[in-house]
Amino acid sequence: MSDDNCVFCKIVGGELEAEILRDEDGVLAFRDINGRAPVHVLVIPKEHVSSLAGIGKVPDGVTKRIFEVAQDVAESEGIAKSGYAFRINNGPDAGQEVFHLHAHVMGGERVRMP
């Protein structure tokens, strides 16, 4: 299912442009529109799930692929060896802005919490 008001569902559906790096069954990776590191990519399940609260609805294979695609993207972007942050902001106190589950892949410089 997709959510008509969700910006990431619009990217999945092709209604909104993004720089897509990986497009495969169940998983999409695209560059963050407001990159806050030399490499800043988002990896998402294509199915709409607002946050980790809905992780139970994401098929196990898709969840695993999110991790694998993050590593693949890090390799192709040249940051796998130097390291990168794989981060999910979950809910208001983490500053989640887009309520479609997504993992940030950030690197190319020293990336620290928060």
Ligand code: AMP
């Ligand atoms: P979060 O704070 O974890 O919810 O992060 C949401 C991220 O989505 C932010 O880093 C935004 O810059 C990014 N973002 C929002 N709209 C778009 C878009 N249309 N294309 C790519 N990235 C986006």
